Amino acid sequence: MARPADLVLPSKGAVDRAGRRLADACIGSANPIDGRVAINIDAFEGVEDFLATIEVIRPWRQAHAYPLRKASANLRSYVRNVPDAQVSQRLKKFATIVDKLARLERMKLSRMEDIGGCRVVVPDMAESRDLARRLKKNWTITRDRDYVLDPKPDGYRARHLVAIKDGRFIEVQIRTVLQDFWANTVERDGRRDGVGLKFGKGSAAVREQYRQISELMAAEERGEVLSVHLIRELQHAFGVARDL
Numbered sequence: 001m002a003r004p005a006d007l008v009l010p011s012k013g014a015v016d017r018a019g020r021r022l023a024d025a026c027i028g029s030a031n032p033i034d035g036r037v038a039i040n041i042d043a044f045e046g047v048e049d050f051l052a053t054i055e056v057i058r059p060w061r062q063a064h065a066y067p068l069r070k071a072s073a074n075l076r077s078y079v080r081n082v083p084d085a086q087v088s089q090r091l092k093k094f095a096t097i098v099d100k101l102a103r104l105e106r107m108k109l110s111r112m113e114d115i116g117g118c119r120v121v122v123p124d125m126a127e128s129r130d131l132a133r134r135l136k137k138n139w140t141i142t143r144d145r146d147y148v149l150d151p152k153p154d155g156y157r158a159r160h161l162v163a164i165k166d167g168r169f170i171e172v173q174i175r176t177v178l179q180d181f182w183a184n185t186v187e188r189d190g191r192r193d194g195v196g197l198k199f200g201k202g203s204a205a206v207r208e209q210y211r212q213i214s215e216l217m218a219a220e221e222r223g224e225v226l227s228v229h230l231i232r233e234l235q236h237a238f239g240v241a242r243d244l
Contacts (some may be wrong), residue, residue, distance in 0.1 A: 007063050010056050012110035014087075018056035021110030023101035025088035030099035032190050037095045037102070057094070061115055065091055067165035075172065078131060084177075086121040111141065113162045114171040121180045125221050132159050135172065140164040148179075154185060154203050154207055155214030178217045186210055202207055 003112040010018075025043035028038065044050040072089040079085035089094050092115045101107055122128050125148070135141060143162035175183065 005057050009058055009059055009063055012108075014119045015110050016108045017062045018053045018128070019097070019101050021053050022057070022098045023105075026098060026102040028118070029103070030095060034096055035093060035099070038096075049194075057097070057109065059096065060109065061091065064116035064168045064170070067117065067168045067170055070199065071163065071165045071170045071172070072118050078134060079120060079122065079127075082122055082127055082131075084123055085127070087118065089116075089118045090190075092118055093140050111169075113169040116165075116168060116170045117173065118170065119175065121175050121177060121178075124176055127178055128159055129173055132161060135161055139196055142169070151214065153211070154188075155211035156187075157214060157218060158183070176221060178221060182210075182214055182217055 009015075021043070022039065025040045026039040027040050039050075041047065042052055046054065068091060070090055072087060075087045078218050079087065079181055097109070097112065097115065099111070101109060107121075120131060122131060128148070132144070136144065143160075145160040145162075148157050148159060157175075157179045161172045161174070163170050163172060
């Protein structure tokens with residue numbers, strides 16, 4: 001894997017212009033099943049211009065791979081004594097980068113904070129808070145998005161920290177087991193039904209159902225006693241047939 005010093009990178013301005021050109025050429029949203037995006041080639045001055053635009057972005061994306069690997073290894077050391085903790089990493093797919101730029105028109109590629117991303121799944125909220133505290137103490141953290149205290153409208157809960165590693169943004173998502181289960185279920189069901197649930201697509205009733213499930217799970221993690229009725233609602237909600 002190439003180290004950052006081994007890569008010849010374009011300027012941030014060139015990266016931003018190339019990203020915006022591709023985003024503006026997107027046709028519709030990304031396919032919720034495979035994440036692919038459709039590009040209008042006529043928006044470029046021929047195939048060579050299109051390929052040259054891609055080649056501006058490719059090394060910028062690759063420059064996040066080595067810092068991501070270092071961050072992931074470091075995170076594993078942080079949670080080595082946490083029972084059943086799991087650490088994973090992913091370099092954002094090229095198509096997903098373009099789709100995000102298309103959805104967020106004011107975003108600049110050079111400032112995208114989650115090209116390199118790590119995810120840590122811990123048993124409970126106590127471990128989540130403790131890990132976030134230690135990372136903020138020892139790492140260079142530029143942003144702390146607490147979606148536990150302030151959940152997303154769809155019910156998504158997690159802690160997102162943005163760190164600087166070797167001059168690149170690396171996002172660290174900290175989830176509990178329940179938060180991870182909820183998020184993975186929403187993503188899985190969105191792919192299965194061909195609907196981008198995680199991006200606010202699909203039936204409003206279905207999205208509200210998932211939000212309510214998230215509320216129940218959060219209550220469980222706060223130690224609140226759930227009634228048998230609520231537990232049955234939770235079980236039913238995850239098994240009920242949905243009309244999307």
